[in-house]
Amino acid sequence: MNTTNNKELIKKGTKNLALWTSAWLTMLLIVTIGPDVLWDNDLITLSGIVINLIIGIVMLISNKNLFDNYDEFQRKIQLESMAFTLGLSVIFGVLFEKMHSSGLIDLKPKIHLLIIFISITYIISLIINMRRYK
Amino acid sequence: MRNKVKELRKSQNLTQEQLADLIGISRQAINAIEKEKFDPSLPTAFKMAKLFKTTIEELFIFSN
Numbered sequence: 001m002n003t004t005n006n007k008e009l010i011k012k013g014t015k016n017l018a019l020w021t022s023a024w025l026t027m028l029l030i031v032t033i034g035p036d037v038l039w040d041n042d043l044i045t046l047s048g049i050v051i052n053l054i055i056g057i058v059m060l061i062s063n064k065n066l067f068d069n070y071d072e073f074q075r076k077i078q079l080e081s082m083a084f085t086l087g088l089s090v091i092f093g094v095l096f097e098k099m100h101s102s103g104l105i106d107l108k109p110k111i112h113l114l115i116i117f118i119s120i121t122y123i124i125s126l127i128i129n130m131r132r133y134k
Numbered sequence: 135m136r137n138k139v140k141e142l143r144k145s146q147n148l149t150q151e152q153l154a155d156l157i158g159i160s161r162q163a164i165n166a167i168e169k170e171k172f173d174p175s176l177p178t179a180f181k182m183a184k185l186f187k188t189t190i191e192e193l194f195i196f197s198n
Contacts, residue, residue: 006158072175073163133166 006069013066020059027052077133081125088121089114136195140168142186157181 030038031048039045070078097109107113143153143164150168154161159178166172173194174182183190 007160071159071163072178073160073166073172076172130162133162133169133171 006071009069010066013062013069016062017059017066020055020062024052024055024059027055073133077126077129080129081122084125085118085122089118092117135173136170136197137167138193138195139164139182142188142193143168146186153185156185 027048031045031052034048035045067075067078093109093114096105096113099105100107100109139153143150148156150161150164154164157164157178158181159174163172163174163178167174179190179194183193186193
């Protein structure tokens with residue numbers, strides 16, 4: 001394995017993933033606001049959902065390709081961050097839902113809040129893990 | 135796990151970047167191994183031992 005070549009692959013893979021993630025988020029936004037603002041046709045909405053699903057699958061594949069180019073140390077950092085994020089998301093997701101159902105908070109547990117929580121937790125745990133092994 | 139990677143790397147006048155290129159892992163991984171915060175996989179340990187013309191037991195010191 002040549003690491004110079006691998007660095008290029010990781011750089012390319014990261015750009016690729018960023019591109020597909022942006023495309024997926026854009027499509028998600030269009031599908032979310034489209035039926036209320038842009039069109040009034042179920043077929044267009046369904047087409048948008050299918051396109052969003054396809055872009056989502058491509059995004060997953062590019063993430064896997066990027067992961068395959070990481071070395072054992074980078075994989076360890078990524079996996080630890082993912083495990084931490086998954087654990088916290090389940091704990092806080094359930095806690096949030098219980099607090100809402102018991103009337104302690106008014107804010108409804110919606111999926112976008114979970115996605116924001118997952119994103120922030122993942123970024124923070126990546127930073128913490130990278131510092132831990134420095 | 136304790137190891138002699140830094141010692142042997144310096145004896146061969148290699149930078150972490152150069153060693154990383156020769157072994158096929160990132161510089162960050164070499165740094166973490168040298169600081170004994172990360173234990174490499176068996177293939178990486180073999181590559182290192184071969185590069186430094188030593189054995190894995192000499193390079194990595196196992197202790198409970």
